[in-house]
Amino acid sequence: MNQHQHYAGGTLLGPGEWVTVLLIAGAVAAYLLVVLRLRRRAIYWPVKRTSAWVAGWAAVGAALVGPVADRAHDDFVAHMAAHVLLGMLGPLLLVLAAPVTLALRMLPVPAARRLARTLASPPLAVLTNPFVAGVLDIGGLWVLYRTGLYAATHTEPALHVLVHAHVLAAGYLFTFAVLGGPDPARHRASPPWRAGALVLAIAAHNILAKVIYADPPDGVPVERARAGAELMYYAGAPVEIAVLVLVCRPWLLPRPRARGSARSVPGSRLSIRN
Amino acid sequence: MDPQGRRPTQHGRNIVAGILLGLGTVAFLDEAVFHQLLHWHHFYDKSTSDAGLVSDGLFHAFSWFATVAALMLVFGLARDGTFRASAFAAGWLTGAGFFQLYDGLFQHKVLGLHQIRYDVNLTPYDLVWNIVAALLLAAGIALWVVTARRVRRADVSF
Numbered sequence: 001m002n003q004h005q006h007y008a009g010g011t012l013l014g015p016g017e018w019v020t021v022l023l024i025a026g027a028v029a030a031y032l033l034v035v036l037r038l039r040r041r042a043i044y045w046p047v048k049r050t051s052a053w054v055a056g057w058a059a060v061g062a063a064l065v066g067p068v069a070d071r072a073h074d075d076f077v078a079h080m081a082a083h084v085l086l087g088m089l090g091p092l093l094l095v096l097a098a099p100v101t102l103a104l105r106m107l108p109v110p111a112a113r114r115l116a117r118t119l120a121s122p123p124l125a126v127l128t129n130p131f132v133a134g135v136l137d138i139g140g141l142w143v144l145y146r147t148g149l150y151a152a153t154h155t156e157p158a159l160h161v162l163v164h165a166h167v168l169a170a171g172y173l174f175t176f177a178v179l180g181g182p183d184p185a186r187h188r189a190s191p192p193w194r195a196g197a198l199v200l201a202i203a204a205h206n207i208l209a210k211v212i213y214a215d216p217p218d219g220v221p222v223e224r225a226r227a228g229a230e231l232m233y234y235a236g237a238p239v240e241i242a243v244l245v246l247v248c249r250p251w252l253l254p255r256p257r258a259r260g261s262a263r264s265v266p267g268s269r270l271s272i273r274n
Numbered sequence: 275m276d277p278q279g280r281r282p283t284q285h286g287r288n289i290v291a292g293i294l295l296g297l298g299t300v301a302f303l304d305e306a307v308f309h310q311l312l313h314w315h316h317f318y319d320k321s322t323s324d325a326g327l328v329s330d331g332l333f334h335a336f337s338w339f340a341t342v343a344a345l346m347l348v349f350g351l352a353r354d355g356t357f358r359a360s361a362f363a364a365g366w367l368t369g370a371g372f373f374q375l376y377d378g379l380f381q382h383k384v385l386g387l388h389q390i391r392y393d394v395n396l397t398p399y400d401l402v403w404n405i406v407a408a409l410l411l412a413a414g415i416a417l418w419v420v421t422a423r424r425v426r427r428a429d430v431s432f
Contacts (some may be wrong), residue, residue, distance in 0.1 A: 054362070197341060199332075199338075200337050202334075202338065202339075203331040203335035206331045207327055237338070245342055248342050249346060253346040
């Protein structure tokens with residue numbers, strides 16, 4: 001803990017933070033390189049996806065390194081701000097960047113086939129079921145804050161890293177499962193099921209915020225727990241609403257069929273019922 | 275289009291959009307006015323039961339969905355020229371009345387979720403809250419009957 005205070009004032013980063021920065025920089029650089037190579041081959045790639053990838057890793061980076069991350073160690077409110085960035089906003093932006101589609105465009109055909117086969121495999125069908133992914137994501141948060149796990153992450157650095165990795169990965173998985181895209185989603189559930197899983201997850205997230213408010217996790221002062229819980233509730237809402245819009249729009253407001261064929265509309269198979 | 279080549283009136287879709295937005299409006303007013311502006315409601319109060327907490331969580335999560343879904347439906351109806359203000363209003367009044375009544379009677383009273391206001395005599399608040407809700411609901415159902423009958427008559431006379 002003291003180590004963190006060392007770094008908070010200056011520009012020095014701890015060894016773990018350097019690894020984080022390098023990993024994030026690597027992810028951004030790799031994506032940008034692939035986009036550049038596609039462009040050189042005159043293959044179109046939307047700028048908004050590239051921006052989403054950069055912004056998504058910026059959100060993740062802000063949660064893991066820098067002033068918010070430093071304060072998150074001792075301050076539950078900053079911890080919750082980091083939670084919203086790492087587990088909600090970051091994953092949403094990363095999903096919208098469609099990294100798998102980019103990889104499929106870039107990889108040589110045999111490797112692309114292997115990747116596509118893996119994505120269509122039964123284990124991934126289970127993992128990307130919106131209800132399973134929701135339990136992994138929000139259920140994980142319940143375990144974190146309702147058991148001794150949160151206190152343990154402060155004394156066990158490995159556990160700390162593992163929890164962060166889980167929050168990011170589960171957030172990505174759940175967002176992808178609920179949106180059913182833009183990356184290929186062979187096992188995409190129908191929109192009502194995805195919306196249902198999303199509503200349940202939002203409810204479970206809000207209920208958890210109130211439970212934290214009423215009964216703080218071990219070692220968190222009551223007043224900080226309350227401020228943190230309110231931040232979790234209210235700062236999470238814009239991200240939740242954005243995901244709701246993305247789930248509902250292709251379902252309830254499909255583009256007119258006159259413009260562009262039905263095939264070109266993502267999710268159109270599910271949304272042209274009326 | 276139906277087999278006769280007529281555009282369906284989309285009466286049901288107008289009603290559903292109204293009901294969903296009615297729920298969304300009630301939940302939004304609850305959050306924005308009573309929680310945020312007046313601070314009458316509490317984020318959480320000690321007497322809240324587990325069932326109340328779960329019910330409130332589901333109520334608010336579903337209300338966000340309802341708001342978004344309703345707006346999408348309205349955009350679609352307006353784009354296709356099938357938006358009907360009267361049917362939409364019937365749905366809106368029904369939804370708003372029903373969910374305010376649900377909040378006022380079931381959540382506040384039966385489940386013992388947070389009250390409308392604290393440290394005051396609750397009776398007038400509860401009465402106003404629930405009477406307004408009942409009036410909205412009654413007006414909604416009446417208008418619903420009227421608009422449905424109008425649609426049916428139009429269908430028959432064709």
